[in-house]
Amino acid sequence: MTQDLSDAKGLRVLIVGASSGIGRAVAVDAARRGAKVAVAARRIELLDELAEEIGGVAFELDVEQTAAINRVVPAAVEALGGLDAVVFTSTVVPFAHIEDTEFATWVHAFSINTIGASNVLRAAREHLAEDGVVLIASSQMVGRPRAGVAAYDASKAALDEVLRSWRNEHPDLAVIRVGIGPTEDTEILRGADRELLTELFDRWTTNGQLPRKMSELDDVAATLFSLVSMAHANPSVVPESVQLTPRIPRALLDD
Structure with missing residues (x-):
């Protein structure tokens, strides 16, 4: 892949959910392109290592806690000197x-996947630069639910509707919803029951x-x-x- 590694030079970005997987890979890619990066998630020990690696700043954050979001987002903005994304x-x-x-x-899934995302957007809105951008990760499978992940699928479907409401009430915001398909090297299966997973994988394949x-993880992050x-x-257009x-x-x- 060929790209201009300075195409985001000076861009001030907060990445929430950066302790592993896609979020971590996005943070690494952003820093490689010259962005100033703040990362936030629950596992602060992993974030501290990441921040040292990319020259960023780390904040411990549980997105189920509204008060924590309202505290961390302004702190990240101050550390970055503003907020572009x-x-x-x-x-x-x-x-x-x-x-x-x-x-x-059900409550846990909606608290993180739906309400947590909305609360982060709410806390960030007043700090965003005029051409600021918010990107929210959703699921490629919304509208096509799979067996065994009802709470996840429903919470992501609700998230899509919440983001439509944000755009409707705040058309000045650039809110990008990205439905992400199956991706390698994430921790999505961490802690799951292996016997159940075997059953579900067989069913999904069938x-x-x-x-x-x-x-590939790095391709998703770069995208x-x-x-x-x-x-x-290109602030006059929102994907x-x-x-x-x-x-x-x-x-x-061909096999």
Whole structure:
């Protein structure tokens, strides 16, 4: 991949959910391109290591806690000297059949995936520069629910509707919703029941809901940050909804 590594020089960006996976990879890509980066998530020890690696600043943040969001976002803005972009990648994927999904699980999924994203956007809005951009990670599978992830799918569908409301009430905001498809090297399966996962993977494969090749993590991250830098550089246009789908190599199609 060839790209101008200075295309985001000086861009001040806050990445929420950066302790691992896609969020971490976005932070690394942003720093490589010259952005000033603040990272936030619950696992501060991982964030401290990341901040040292990329020359950024780290903040401990649980997005289920509104007071914490309202404290951390202004602190990140102060550390960065302003705010040009926010990238929200925090997510939780509870694995359970719908009849086994408890009330607390539903609440947890919506608190992070839906309400947490909205609360971060709310806290950041007053600090965003005039050409500021907010990118929120959603799911490629919204509207096509898979077995075993009802709370996740429903919370991401609700998130899409929340973002439509934000655009409707605040048309001055550049809010990009990105539906991300299956991606390699994330921690999405961390802590999941292995027996249940085996059953679900078989079912998803049978139903054509699991690709033969997932997207590569660095490619997804670079695409996300490219959307941010592109929207910031072209402020009269907003790529409101983007879908990232794994591209299947020709060699696999020929098998």
